[in-house]
Amino acid sequence: xxxxxxxxxxxxxxxxxxxxxxxxxxxxxxxxxxxxxxxxxxxxxxxxxxxxxxxxxxxxxxxxxxxxxxxxxxxxxxxxxxxxxxxxxxxxxxxxxxxxxxxxxxxxxxxxxxxxxxxxxxxxxxxxxxxxxxxxxxxxxxxxxxxxxxxxxxxxxxxxxxxxxxxxxxxxxxxxxxxxxxxxxxxxxxxxxxxxxxxxxxxxxxxxxxxxxxxxxxxxxxxxxxxxxxxxxxxxxxxxxxxxxxxxxxxxxxxxxxxxxxxxxxxxxxxxxxxxxxxxxxxxxxxxxxxxxxxxxxxxxxxxxxxxxxxxxxxxxxxxxxxxxxxxxxxxxxxxxxxxxxxxxxxxxxxxxxxxxxxxxxxxxxxxxxxxxxxxxxxxxxxxxxxxxxxxxxxxxxxxxxxxxxxxxxxxxxxxxxxxxxxxxxxxxxxxxxxxxxxxxxxxxxxxxxxxxxxxxxxxxxxxxxxxxxxxxxxxxxxxxxxxxxxxxxxxxxxxxxxxxxxxxxxxxxxxxxxxxxxxxxxxxxxxxxxxxxxxxxxxxxxxxxxxxxxxxxxxxxxx
Numbered sequence: 001x002x003x004x005x006x007x008x009x010x011x012x013x014x015x016x017x018x019x020x021x022x023x024x025x026x027x028x029x030x031x032x033x034x035x036x037x038x039x040x041x042x043x044x045x046x047x048x049x050x051x052x053x054x055x056x057x058x059x060x061x062x063x064x065x066x067x068x069x070x071x072x073x074x075x076x077x078x079x080x081x082x083x084x085x086x087x088x089x090x091x092x093x094x095x096x097x098x099x100x101x102x103x104x105x106x107x108x109x110x111x112x113x114x115x116x117x118x119x120x121x122x123x124x125x126x127x128x129x130x131x132x133x134x135x136x137x138x139x140x141x142x143x144x145x146x147x148x149x150x151x152x153x154x155x156x157x158x159x160x161x162x163x164x165x166x167x168x169x170x171x172x173x174x175x176x177x178x179x180x181x182x183x184x185x186x187x188x189x190x191x192x193x194x195x196x197x198x199x200x201x202x203x204x205x206x207x208x209x210x211x212x213x214x215x216x217x218x219x220x221x222x223x224x225x226x227x228x229x230x231x232x233x234x235x236x237x238x239x240x241x242x243x244x245x246x247x248x249x250x251x252x253x254x255x256x257x258x259x260x261x262x263x264x265x266x267x268x269x270x271x272x273x274x275x276x277x278x279x280x281x282x283x284x285x286x287x288x289x290x291x292x293x294x295x296x297x298x299x300x301x302x303x304x305x306x307x308x309x310x311x312x313x314x315x316x317x318x319x320x321x322x323x324x325x326x327x328x329x330x331x332x333x334x335x336x337x338x339x340x341x342x343x344x345x346x347x348x349x350x351x352x353x354x355x356x357x358x359x360x361x362x363x364x365x366x367x368x369x370x371x372x373x374x375x376x377x378x379x380x381x382x383x384x385x386x387x388x389x390x391x392x393x394x395x396x397x398x399x400x401x402x403x404x405x406x407x408x409x410x411x412x413x414x415x416x417x418x419x420x421x422x423x424x425x426x427x428x429x430x431x432x433x434x435x436x437x438x439x440x441x442x443x444x445x446x447x448x449x450x451x452x453x454x455x456x457x458x459x460x461x462x463x464x465x466x467x468x469x470x471x472x473x474x475x476x477x478x479x480x481x482x483x484x485x486x487x488x489x490x491x492x493x494x495x496x497x498x499x500x501x502x503x504x505x506x507x508x509x510x511x512x513x514x515x516x517x518x519x520x521x522x523x524x525x526x527x528x529x530x531x532x533x534x535x536x537x538x539x540x541x542x543x544x545x546x547x548x549x550x551x552x553x554x555x556x557x558x559x560x
Contacts, residue, residue, distance in 0.1 A: 068095040085111075124205040126175050127182040135204035135212060139264050142199055142216040143257065152216045152257045153224040154264075156271040157185070157231060159209035160249035160283040165241075173241055177248075178209070180241075184234045185211060192227050212268070221256055221288065228252045228286030236284055249284035251275050260289045273297045303353055306342070307362045311369050315341050318373055319539035320390075322549065323510060323532040326524045331549055333389040333423060335532065336374050337539050338366070358395065367398045371411055374422070377542065379415040386546070391423035393455060396430040405441040420449035425476070428457050432466050443471040453510070457481075458498060468505050474530075475502045479513030486518045496526050503527065 071089035078086065087093075088100035122134035130138065139154075146152060159181065166174040182205065189201050202214040218224050235250035253275025255261060260270040270289040277296075278287035287293075310316060318336045325332040340348040357363040374392050381388060398404050412422060424445070426434075431454050434442075446452050453474035454467075458481045481498065484491040502509050511523050514533030523531060540548060 068092045126178050127205050129182055129211075130202065130204040132204065132206045135202060135206070135214070136264055138202055139214045139216075142202070142214065143262075143264060145199070146216065146257070150216075151218050151220070152214065152267075153218050153221075154255045154257070154267040154271045155213040155215075155224070155228060155231070156253040156268070156275040157211040157213070157235075158251045158253075158275050158279060159235070160251055160279065162209040162248055165246055165248065169242065169244065169246075173244075177239055177241055177246065178205070180239050181211070181235060184237075185213070185231065188227065188230050188234050189213065192230060212271070218256075221259075224254055224256065225286065225288060228254050228288075232284055232286055251279035251283045252286035253278060253289065254286055255289045270294075300356055303356050304360050304362075307353060307357055307360065307366075310340060310342075311362075311365045313343075315343065316366065316369055316373075317341055317541065318370070318377065319541055320545040321532050321539040322537045322545070323391075323530050324536050325530055326520065326528055331388070332530045333391060334545070335425075336370065336377075336390055336392045338370060338393075358397065361397060363395045363397050364401065367395045368407075371408055375412050375415040375417050378412075378417045378421050381546075382417065382421075386549075387421060388549070389421050389423055389451065391425050391451070391453065393425045393427075394430075396427065396433075399426075399430065399434060399438055405445065409445075418449060419445060422449075423451035423453055423474070425453045425455040428454055428459060431470060439470065446471045446473070457502075464501075467501075472505070472507050474508045474510055476510040476512055477528075482511055482514065482519060482523065485522050486516065492522065492526075495523075499526050499528060 068089075068091045071091045074089075088103040092103070093100040122131060123129065124131045143152065162174065162177070165177055182203075185203055189203060199216040201216070203211070204213075205211050213227075215224060215227070231252055232250055235248065239246045239248070253271040253273065255267045255270035255274060257267055261267045273293055274287040274289040277293055278285050281287070317339050319339050320334045320336055322331050323333045323335065324330070338350050338354070340350075340353055342348050354363070357366055370392055374390055378390055409419075412419060424442075442452055451473045452471055453476055454472065455476045456478040457475045458478040477495070477498065481491070481495055485495055499509055508529045509527070510530040510532065511519075511528050512532055514520050514523065514531045514535050516535060519533075520531055520535060537548060
């Protein structure tokens with residue numbers, strides 16, 4: 001406002017001076033000029049002079065504004081070169097002070113927004129630790145600064161039982177727990193190394209409940225293993241969370257450069273493999289990557305790759321193990337057991353590939369093949385006059401598919417096999433967690449004649465109320481329950497209690513992996529109904545199984 005008023009006063013003074021000069025010029029011309037033509041010329045000159053002065057007075061502000069606008073344009077174009085720091089030009093600040101202030105404020109806000117965006121892109125918003133992108137970038141730099149004789153280490157930290165905290169206390173409490181974990185990790189790193197290292201370790205949160213640490217300068221593997229143990233102990237200490245004492249743990253994988261890799265990618269992969277091994281071993285511990293783990297991982301990768309083609313190549317085959325009644329000694333049924341006729345490794349048992357198939361999802365294709373093969377076998381047996389119940393396992397991934405039960409019914413219907421010859425075995429954990437919709441489907445199958453069994457009972461989490469209400473015919477005891485019943489009184493007490501529980505819900509009891517006559521006698525005395533195991537018969541392929549079941553000599557092995 002002051003600048004505009006000064007400009008107006010300046011222009012008025014300039015115009016006044018021009019008018020006064022014109023008056024003096026005209027007066028002199030009238031007094032001293034006597035000819036009319038000369039007076040006209042003098043008047044025209046005085047008028048032109050006034051017009052010139054007026055034009056200059058009017059154009060002064062316009063020309064300054066134009067220069068200021070040009071300077072402002074140049075300043076704005078400098079943004080293309082990354083200049084977000086320079087203030088508004090002095091001419092703009094002098095001529096248009098408000099615009100200059102607005103430009104400075106705008107650039108200040110833009111710089112703040114870019115800094116915030118950078119922080120969001122490089123740091124975890126929950127723990128304020130570097131995120132995966134930032135961690136990889138910084139770790140790459142540190143790794144590039146290493147000398148040939150230097151050693152560095154990568155640690156992967158995955159929390160155990162964190163999902164239970166989220167499910168029971170909510171995600172807000174889960175975030176608080178992550179912050180507490182991050183603080184404990186900081187404390188461990190500081191306590192172990194303090195200011196001793198020239199290059200500080202990197203600590204980051206990768207995603208979910210996964211943290212990682214990179215130590216750019218270590219003396220030995222023993223040193224970093226000590227850090228792994230300290231972290232495991234620190235995370236194992238209870239956390240006070242909203243009035244709750246929360247117990248979790250941490251599975252930690254460790255890899256060392258250059259022994260286990262020389263790039264961030266290879267070190268992270270090695271630490272990840274070691275971490276999963278620690279978790280599979282029970283969690284709450286650390287594991288150092290080694291050649292044995294590398295070979296095991298490679299075998300898993302090759303198995304995953306081969307499994308995807310095994311169904312199409314028809315590499316699977318069924319074996320059959322009889323189930324014998326402890327009351328009558330007769331065959332009470334049989335279980336279809338999967339075998340993989342691997343082109344290089346030969347016959348492989350389920351334990352070597354089923355967990356991998358479950359993890360990758362290939363189990364659904366394998367399960368469909370087993371179901372179709374069981375239907376075909378039962379149809380063939382029926383054509384030969386053999387009507388024998390056959391059990392097969394159902395994967396949790398299969399029942400997750402909405403069309404599973406409809407497809408299964410159609411499969412057996414297409415082979416004209418009645419459901420009374422079919423026994424479906426569900427794992428204990430899957431049986432406890434299925435939805436009401438799945439329970440209704442199972443109940444419908446049972447009503448139509450199918451036998452429903454829980455497999456490997458005693459190894460998972462059992463909801464007793466669910467066990468009472470679930471449509472169920474048989475419960476199969478896990479082999480670990482009966483392994484020591486010959487020699488251990490506690491084992492016999494546990495098995496007896498489980499048998500009473502199962503009888504209480506009206507189900508038949510089947511014991512698996514019975515290997516000695518003494519085990520069979522004890523189980524019979526406890527009230528077990530059916531057994532299967534090596535003491536009576538190994539799993540057999542179809543022709544051998546049919547010969548065994550029709551062989552009169554089999555009666556000599558009766559257990560009744």
